[in-house]
Amino acid sequence: MRITLQRKSSLNTLYLVELDDLSRVECVFYRGDTLCVSTQVGCSVGCTFCKSGERGLFRNLTPWEIYKQYEILSKELPIRKIAIAGVGEPLHNFNNVKEAVKLFKRRGLKVSLYTTGFPLKVLREALGLPLSGITLSVHSFKNRRRLNLKGDAYALMEVLREELKKLSKRKRKRVSLAYMPLKGINDTEEEVESFIFYAKELKVSITLLRYNPLVEGLEGIDEGEYRELIRRFKGEGIRVILSTRFRRDRVGGCGSLVASFKLGNSQKEGREEEVGGAVGEEGGDHTLWG
Numbered sequence: 420m421r422i423t424l425q426r427k428s429s430l431n432t433l434y435l436v437e438l439d440d441l442s443r444v445e446c447v448f449y450r451g452d453t454l455c456v457s458t459q460v461g462c463s464v465g466c467t468f469c470k471s472g473e474r475g476l477f478r479n480l481t482p483w484e485i486y487k488q489y490e491i492l493s494k495e496l497p498i499r500k501i502a503i504a505g506v507g508e509p510l511h512n513f514n515n516v517k518e519a520v521k522l523f524k525r526r527g528l529k530v531s532l533y534t535t536g537f538p539l540k541v542l543r544e545a546l547g548l549p550l551s552g553i554t555l556s557v558h559s560f561k562n563r564r565r566l567n568l569k570g571d572a573y574a575l576m577e578v579l580r581e582e583l584k585k586l587s588k589r590k591r592k593r594v595s596l597a598y599m600p601l602k603g604i605n606d607t608e609e610e611v612e613s614f615i616f617y618a619k620e621l622k623v624s625i626t627l628l629r630y631n632p633l634v635e636g637l638e639g640i641d642e643g644e645y646r647e648l649i650r651r652f653k654g655e656g657i658r659v660i661l662s663t664r665f666r667r668d669r670v671g672g673c674g675s676l677v678a679s680f681k682l683g684n685s686q687k688e689g690r691e692e693e694v695g696g697a698v699g700e701e702g703g704d705h706t707l708w709g
């Protein structure tokens with residue numbers, strides 16, 4: 420396993436990781452202290468707004484392959500936090516993710532996880548892991564099919580209702596519902612009200628994401644609407660976690676990571692720069708989740 424290519428912007432550095440069977444995943448260093456790692460080669464969920472799942476799932480990463488993304492890069496980067504938010508749905512490879520979390524924790528790292536929350540049975544176990552944060556990609560209650568999100572968001576809320584009761588106030592505060600409003604799809608008043616209702620009832624935060632424009636035909640809400648949503652959620656006493664510029668960077672931003680099986684797929688797209696070669700600066704403003 421080795422890092423073959425990297426691509427840099429003014430905010431993030433994206434690394435292409437080639438595995439021993441020549442399949443590839445990407446990981447990203449951002450915010451000066453955090454490494455976003457991948458857990459699968461591809462992803463079977465296939466959310467419409469995300470590049471990672473567009474070719475489907477090739478295979479799961481082993482615990483060692485998940486951990487080694489950190490181990491290789493820690494030699495040159497000051498990594499203190501791990502975001503399990505790269506390519507793949509962590510709950511679909513949970514046993515290996517669980518083992519990797521143990522390896523990260525042994526190194527004293529803070530670990531957070533991003534997931535769609537399904538299968539729900541696995542989510543119940545994931546909520547008990549020693550994580551600094553767990554963000555659930557809910558995005559919609561009413562129009563999930565258009566985003567290709569699997570599973571019923573109300574069933575997800577029901578599981579949270581049962582499981583969060585068992586957690587301490589401190590651990591509960593680490594749970595967040597992710598909402599990425601897209602124009603004409605999940606930006607309705609009804610959707611906003613559902614997020615307010617459940618965040619208040621469950622006493623969790625909302626991670627309000629800005630869309631990283633990657634897919635033709637999908638458009639995020641504009642700046643004014645985004646600010647209005649922040650004001651509204653805060654006015655309801657809800658803690659809001661905002662979409663940082665690192666997550667919205669075109670290099671390594673939310674939904675931008677890809678995976679490929681065998682050499683050649685990514686190169687055809689002409690996306691990467693050779694390690695050690697000239698790296699392009701991108702000032703673009705516009706990343707990560709499971």
Ligand code: SF4
Pocket residue numbers: 462463464465466469470471472473505506507508535674708709
């Ligand atoms: S957002 Fe996450 S779950 Fe959805 S396709 Fe991308 S990697 Fe898979």
